[in-house]
Amino acid sequence: MKKMLLLTIPIFFFYFNPTSVFAADDQCYTCHSALEDKESKLFAGDIHFKKGISCSGCHGGDKSSEDNEVAMSKAKGFIGVPKGDKITEVCAKCHASEKMMKSFGSKLPINQYDNLINSAHGKSSTVSGTRIVQCTTCHTAHGIKSVKDPLSPVYATNIPKTCSKCHGDAAYMRNYNPSLAIDQYTKYLTSVHGMLNSKGDPKPAQCASCHGSHDIKPVKDIKSKVYPVNLPYTCSNCHSNKEYMAQYKIPTDQFEKYARSVHGKALLEKNDPGAPACNSCHGNHGAAPPGVESISQVCGTCHALNAELFSGSPHKAAFEKKGYPECETCHSNHEIVTATNKLLGVGKDAVCIRCHEDKSSNGYKSASMMRSLIDSLDNTKQSAIVLINEAEQKGMDVTEAKFKLRDINQVKLETRTQVHSFDPKKFKDIVDKGLVISADASADANHAIHEYYFRRVGLCVSFFLISLLVFGLYLYLRKIEKK
């Protein structure tokens, strides 16, 4: 009797409660909301509740039974509060089933579970023995909102904070990946993306835009969206989309240009993960366009010698005075092509002439001289190649001469670096070194060609002498055999 009375109280209350429209025959909700527990309060705003899913959808049991013991009996499949990996498996029961999802009219993908268990977060934690992240870690448990709902922790503007709960917690991260930085969120807030996001703009990139959501892989994983070779494509998803980027009034041809650049070709065509991707210059979590002053620092991270030589050159002060961005002025930014001799000098395609137009100026004369020096190195190298090829076609061994060709290439590389000092004397010293090696390689090839003819002449001589001996022997044999 007492039991009956207890049950009637909540039923009475919830009969007049508007939310009970969904829960008219959901005894779990009826009782728990009557108890005014935190879970049932949250659940009232949960998307699942709105879709008519009962507590028993996740916790099991019999939602139609008014009897507490029957409703939450193991016989009726009651599992209580799922723990560890059970949580994700409970969600997957519906979210990995096409049939179930269709029955609720959902168009959500059904691969989240597979993606999660194969992701960096899906690995077993050494601390708890279960997966590092469960669905509820990001989506919460009883108050799950649609991802499009600004109240959802996985809504675009909330994601950075949600992720940083773990990723900004040094003590927590130490358990899983102590080598991973924990300042991503702080950096993100300083980035252009982060600043716009924190102002409530959901369009700029947040964590999930680059790393993915359920399918997050470690950065070193080739399948990761932020693996160097994949990164430019990830950035271009937004940055090459004219419509998407329209309101930000920035160009959308960066990827196109980058793909044509020496960096882009190395990364995207040769799959060289060491080649710079977008983040190498712009940063990743703190992504921002480098300012005029910082360009040489950014480029100098890899091109250290060039940057150092430039800093010691007369151009440094001149560029600063004019407000020219250092490297970009001559090499451009996204579309940096392989530097050829054409860039140097006073010719049509040269960059020096853009400033040093006056033929009587030192700049004009130096540029012109440096160009003729590098051209002469190329010409002697070309002559050496022709000779080496000729010797090789004659079947001679020219391995050593070919090694010298490599040395010439090395010298050429040095000239490419030294050019940033804009010092004609230093430049000439290096070119002279290359000219000596070129002459050496040509001499080797010439020697091989000479040797080729010497062998043939030697063969003719030996053939003649041996044949003479054969003939003499033949005559002698005829003579003695006649007897």
Add this chain to the structure above:
Amino acid sequence: MVKKYFTKTYEWLDERLDLTSLSHFIEKKYVPVHAHSIWYYFGGVSLFFFLIQVLTGILLLFYYKGSADLAFESIQFIMSKVEFGWLIRSIHAWAANLFILSVFIHMFSVFFEKSYRKPRELTWVTGVFLFFMTLAFGFSGYLLPWNKLAFFATKVGTDIAGNIPIVGNIMKGFLRGGDDVTGATLSRFFGFHVALFPGIFTILLVIHLIMVQRQGMSEPMETEGTPETEKKSMPFFPNFMLRDLLLWLIVLNVLAILAVFFPADLGEKADPFSSAPAGIKPEWYFLFMFQTLKYIPAKIFIMDGELLGILLFGFAGLLWVLVPFWDTQSSKGLRNRKINYIGLFAVGFIIVLTILGWVS
């Protein structure tokens, strides 16, 4: 004056070495002359090639370094830096091939002439062992440049040896100096090639030559019944020897032409971690065996095909060594056509399979 010193020296040596009896032996030595006399010269040509191999081999030894780190580079050095190094190595490589070809011809000419018949059974047996030794020289010498082709060919070759029943694995391990072809294999192949094999070869060759000299040149069966007065012959010295020399000089000319126009190449240095080049084949003298093993199905009844092939070749080799002992008819002076058919089959088989292996 010179003649006086020469005579004195001769007399001094004669007192000690009995040179007179040797010169009498040479003076009395005659070589039969008949329609098939030309085949006699291949023994001499083979000997000439062997001498060239010894001489050029010693010269190569001055610079060659038998270790995995240095072998390839040392040959590169011989080919590019050592005066006439390219010529010595090219002659060594070409003479090796022609040596084997010449030994093949010599052996088959002896077979078809049935010159192995009594009393020359042991001359044949030593000859066949010399033939096996030339193949062993070829196999061991091929690895010494330590290039990619040689490395993988040795791998395949020693793998095949490993399939021999019972002793196969031990033999493979012994040849390789471990589980795989490594620097240890190169070291022992080098040892085989320049010390062990030349030693054995020289002993066999001396026995072979002594027997040839003691027994004289074999005559064809057809002329055996001809009265001595009607038989044609020529003195061994100087006629036959000078003819031999004439042929040797022609061979030397051919070798020089081959060495200048087709110098031995070196290829790429062996890299044990790289994959084997596609369609890898052994040298031409092993090609017929290699191709036969390729044609044999993987399984014949319950037996492994490759194993069966090895056993068959082993059995054929044994029969070949023992020819004089099972061809009793020829020894009795009776014509044995079966021997001709077997010989023709063997020659045809080797040529056809070699061509098939070459073009495949």
